[in-house]
Structure formats: C-alpha cells, structure tokens
Amino acid sequence: MEKRYLFTPGPTPVPPEVLAAMAEPMVHHRGADFRAVYERALARLQDVFRTQSDVLLFAASGTGAMDSAAANLCAPGDRVAVVTAGAFGERWVAICDQYGLDVQRIAYQWGEVPLPDEVGAAVAESGANVVFCTHSETSTGVVADVQALKQAVGQATLVVDAISSLGAVPLETDAWAIDVVLSGSQKALMCPPGLAMAAIAEPLWERLPQARSFYFDWRRTRKAQQVFDAAFTPAVSLIRGLDVALGLIMEAGLDAAYERHVRLGRAARAGLKAMGLELFSPDDDSSAVVTVANVPDGVDGTELLRHLRDRHGVTLAPGQGNLKGKIFRIGHIGWFDVFDIAAALAAVELSLTELGAEIERGVAVPRAFEAFEELGLRG
Numbered sequence: 011m012e013k014r015y016l017f018t019p020g021p022t023p024v025p026p027e028v029l030a031a032m033a034e035p036m037v038h039h040r041g042a043d044f045r046a047v048y049e050r051a052l053a054r055l056q057d058v059f060r061t062q063s064d065v066l067l068f069a070a071s072g073t074g075a076m077d078s079a080a081a082n083l084c085a086p087g088d089r090v091a092v093v094t095a096g097a098f099g100e101r102w103v104a105i106c107d108q109y110g111l112d113v114q115r116i117a118y119q120w121g122e123v124p125l126p127d128e129v130g131a132a133v134a135e136s137g138a139n140v141v142f143c144t145h146s147e148t149s150t151g152v153v154a155d156v157q158a159l160k161q162a163v164g165q166a167t168l169v170v171d172a173i174s175s176l177g178a179v180p181l182e183t184d185a186w187a188i189d190v191v192l193s194g195s196q197k198a199l200m201c202p203p204g205l206a207m208a209a210i211a212e213p214l215w216e217r218l219p220q221a222r223s224f225y226f227d228w229r230r231t232r233k234a235q236q237v238f239d240a241a242f243t244p245a246v247s248l249i250r251g252l253d254v255a256l257g258l259i260m261e262a263g264l265d266a267a268y269e270r271h272v273r274l275g276r277a278a279r280a281g282l283k284a285m286g287l288e289l290f291s292p293d294d295d296s297s298a299v300v301t302v303a304n305v306p307d308g309v310d311g312t313e314l315l316r317h318l319r320d321r322h323g324v325t326l327a328p329g330q331g332n333l334k335g336k337i338f339r340i341g342h343i344g345w346f347d348v349f350d351i352a353a354a355l356a357a358v359e360l361s362l363t364e365l366g367a368e369i370e371r372g373v374a375v376p377r378a379f380e381a382f383e384e385l386g387l388r389g
C-alpha cells in the first residue's frame with residue numbers, strides 16, 4: 011500500500027482525533043446526546059468567526075453558504091456588485107446570475123489584489139446595496155484586505171467568502187463590522203467536506219427579504235438553532251468532528267493558528283524560489299493560505315501533477331480556468347506543519363527533475379526550514 015499525501019487547499023488533512031469522533035455510533039439528532047455537541051460546536055463557531063451573532067450551520071459544501079447569501083439577501087432584479095479576481099469571484103457572478111440579479115462586476119485580473127479605494131468608488135457608482143467578495147481567492151493565492159473593503163463600501167452590505175481563510179488568517183467579523191461571513195468545513199477548519207457556515211450581523215435580520223430557498227432559509231435555520239434543534243436532520247457525524255476540530259483550534263488559540271499559517275507560507279515561498287521557480291501568488295506574508303508557482307518552461311503542468319500523484323502519491327492542486335496547466339498550488343491550511351511543506355517541496359523538486367526541468371536541486375528544503383524559523387512577524 012502506497013502512502014498518499016494531500017497538500018491541496020481543500021479538502022485538507024483531518025487530524026486523527028477528528029476522524030475518531032466522526033466514527034462514533036450514531037445518535038438521534040433531537041436527543042440530549044447530540045444537543046450537547048451541537049450547542050458546543052455552535053458556540054465554538056462564534057469564537058472562530060469572532061462574532062457574537064449566530065453562526066448558521068448547513069449540511070452543504072461551502073458553495074451552499076454562498077448560494078444561501080444570494081437567496082436570503084437579494085430579491086430578483088436587485089443590483090449587486092461582485093469583486094472578481096479569480097475562480098471564486100467568478101462563482102459569485104454565476105450564483106448571482108442564476109438568482110436573476112443585476113450584477114455589476116468589479117473585475118481584476120486573476121492574481122491581482124483588489125484595491126479597497128477602487129472597489130469603494132465602483133460600488134458607489136454602481137448604486138449596489140450588496141457587495142460580494144472573496145477573502146482568500148484560493149485559485150490565485152491572493153488574500154484581500156476585507157477590513158479595508160468594508161470601510162470602503164460603507165453602508166453597503168459586504169458578503170465575504172471566507173471559505174479558505176477562516177481559521178488561517180485574521181478575520182474579525184464583529185470588530186470589522188463585516189455583514190456576512192461564510193465558511194466551509196474542509197479548509198482551515200480541519201474537517202471533511204460537508205458543512206457550510208454563515209455568520210450574519212444582527213442589524214441585517216430586519217432587512218432581509220423573503221428567502222428564495224426553502225432549505226437555505228436563514229430565518230428558519232436561525233429559529234431552530236436558537237433552541238439547539240436543527241431545522242432539518244443535521245450532519246450528526248460531521249458536527250461531532252467539527253466540535254473536536256474547533257476545540258483543537260481554540261485550545262492552541264487563533265493567534266497561534268494565524269502565526270503558523272504565515273510561517274508555512276514563508277517556508278513554501280522560500281523553498282520554491284530556492285529551486286528557481288517563479289511565484290504566481292504574492293511574495294509576502296498576506297499569502298498564508300495557498301502558495302502558487304508558475305510551471306517552468308518546457309513542462310506541462312497537468313503532466314507534473316499527474317506525475318506527482320501517480321509516481322509519488324503526492325496530490326497538489328492544479329490551476330483553474332485559464333491558469334490550468336500553467337501553475338500549481340500547494341495548500342497549507344489547517345492541519346499542516348513544516349514537514350508537510352518539506353515533503354511537498356521535495357516531491358516537486360524530484361518530479362520536475364524527472365520531467366527534465368532545469369532546477370536547482372538540494373536547496374529548497376533547507377531554505378524552507380530557515381524561512382519557517384525566521385522570527386518577527388510583519389503586520
């Protein structure tokens with residue numbers, strides 16, 4: 011049996027304690043056994059989201075939370091703004107189109123960092139009352155400054171897709187007055203896919219139109235959650251796992267998690283550069299979720315990833331959209347440490363060599379460890 015290594019920005023590796031919790035016998039979701047777990051998991055979600063508001067929990071992939079935002083915040087024909095700079099910004103556009111919204115794109119090239127002043131001016135000009143954006147654009151490695159984006163859009167409702175960022179990079183839902191923050195279980199929250207979350211700021215509740223989804227109706231979900239009795243059968247085993255995973259995160263503390271992600275990003279960048287590769291993601295500490303490199307000349311990115319997987323059991327993430335075959339992505343969110351980065355770098359180095367690329371050998375891993383150990387976090 012060959013060992014497999016998962017270095018993708020979702021799904022991510024799941025700690026054994028979390029896997030063990032999910033293997034426990036089934037209990038009924040309306041009994042006292044489950045209620046205690048549910049209540050604790052919901053409270054822990056508020057801690058990780060940094061909010062006093064209810065965090066709604068759905069059985070869905072992360073996109074379910076995005077879908078729920080469009081379904082609960084907007085009526086048909088409403089003018090909305092979408093900040094796009096990658097594949098997940100495009101997903102917002104597709105969701106809003108499907109709900110028949112009047113979408114004003116605030117478009118950046120894939121890999122660009124959205125500029126708050128520009129976004130603020132474009133939102134004001136568009137007259138949109140709801141703005142959809144992406145915190146960590148997982149397709150490019152860019153992490154946007156959502157605190158500044160909220161300041162820039164002023165009274166407009168800001169909806170933040172924090173699916174790959176929550177628990178990895180700082181996000182202060184209440185302190186930054188972010189209206190809606192969405193996340194999912196299979197990224198930095200160290201769980202399998204299947205749970206989606208939405209934190210909704212208190213003042214919004216009075217202004218919500220009639221929800222256009224039955225299952226994802228925020229009001230119905232909140233009403234049930236407030237008495238710890240889910241509206242529909244919750245994903246019992248996943249919530250057991252989530253409870254344990256959030257407990258692990260909070261035990262070490264969010265600051266420790268943020269610092270680890272910064273240092274893992276540094277290690278990944280230092281190693282890739284030492285090999286002679288060019289970074290696609292920003293070469294600074296903002297890029298703490300996923301590190302993206304250009305595939306070197308003469309190598310086909312699709313073949314590189316296939317080779318890594320089939321020959322060495324290592325799974326990295328490919329480029330999406332137009333970047334397919336041109337870049338590869340190393341995720342380092344959630345249950346990752348520097349040895350994972352070392353393994354990913356060593357596998358990339360070996361595979362590129364086997365595919366005939368001219369790269370610097372034997373330096374990436376030591377440079378990664380050095381960068382990981384460097385003291386002093388900026389910001």
Ligand SMILES: *Cc1c(COP(=O)(O)O)cnc(C)c1O
Nearest residue numbers: 020071072073098146148173174
């Ligand atoms: C993973 C991810 C999603 C959601 O993907 P699902 O496959 O629906 O869980 C959305 N946005 C971003 C930025 C992501 O990284």
